[in-house]
Amino acid sequence: MASTRDTRSTASVVHTSFKTTSPVGLRHDILPMRLYHKAKRLGVWDPRSIDFTQDILDWQRCTQIEKESLISTTALFVSGEESVTLDLLPLMMAVAREGRIEEEMFLTTFLWEEAKHTEFFRRFLDEVAHDSSDLTRYHGPSYHKLFYEELPKTMYTLLEDSSPRAQVIASVTYNMIVEGVLAETGYHGYFNMLDRGNIMPGLKQGLGYLKRDESRHIAYGVFLISRLVGTRCITLAYC
Ligand SMILES: [Fe+2]
Numbered sequence: 001m002a003s004t005r006d007t008r009s010t011a012s013v014v015h016t017s018f019k020t021t022s023p024v025g026l027r028h029d030i031l032p033m034r035l036y037h038k039a040k041r042l043g044v045w046d047p048r049s050i051d052f053t054q055d056i057l058d059w060q061r062c063t064q065i066e067k068e069s070l071i072s073t074t075a076l077f078v079s080g081e082e083s084v085t086l087d088l089l090p091l092m093m094a095v096a097r098e099g100r101i102e103e104e105m106f107l108t109t110f111l112w113e114e115a116k117h118t119e120f121f122r123r124f125l126d127e128v129a130h131d132s133s134d135l136t137r138y139h140g141p142s143y144h145k146l147f148y149e150e151l152p153k154t155m156y157t158l159l160e161d162s163s164p165r166a167q168v169i170a171s172v173t174y175n176m177i178v179e180g181v182l183a184e185t186g187y188h189g190y191f192n193m194l195d196r197g198n199i200m201p202g203l204k205q206g207l208g209y210l211k212r213d214e215s216r217h218i219a220y221g222v223f224l225i226s227r228l229v230g231t232r233c234i235t236l237a238y239c
Pocket residue numbers: 081084113114117214
């Protein structure tokens with residue numbers, strides 16, 4: 001269903017109908033709802049319940065170079081997760097304004113999961129690495145460009161311009177580049193490195209959950225971009 005709201009301006013937003021009291025009801029067959037139901041089953045892990053006992057012992061046996069490698073990698077992941085937690089809300093607002101209740105329901109699980117990913121990596125730094133130093137020294141120029149500038153810029157643009165074109169740009173940046181290219185490959189490589197060394201079982205367990213969550217996020221991004229490109233006339237040459 002298209003918009004169920006008057007979105008001419010923020011002050012004039014009113015609901016003109018509700019899906020749940022219409023003959024249509026909730027669409028359980030569309031991908032966002034299937035992902036929502038999946039997230040309720042698979043996304044309920046608690047970062048605080050992961051056992052880091054063996055990780056702490058493994059950490060004590062690591063060389064300085066190995067510790068540096070683990071901290072520098074975690075420093076990229078933890079603020080990346082913080083960034084996607086901070087920057088998702090404008091997309092949720094854009095989807096909500098269009099009355100897409102099923103997509104918003106999925107996005108509530110999405111945001112909650114990003115918050116847990118942030119908590120998980122920070123817990124590793126606090127309880128295993130015991131590192132409370134300023135870790136921004138590991139954020140190079142490319143990292144700055146993407147996570148400090150481009151990601152928030154493309155996402156927060158949606159507060160002013162939630163056109164299909166702006167949503168595609170935001171989703172390509174967030175779901176395709178940050179999640180699909182960087183997180184997917186980064187977590188895969190990190191997991192395999194720990195697996196080969198047979199170390200950090202708690203960190204590995206969390207990464208396993210995290211990868212599963214991210215696959216749902218990326219699937220939603222593919223759905224969103226396909227919907228936007230398929231139903232609207234968008235000039236994709238936006239770069
Ligand atoms: Fe995440």
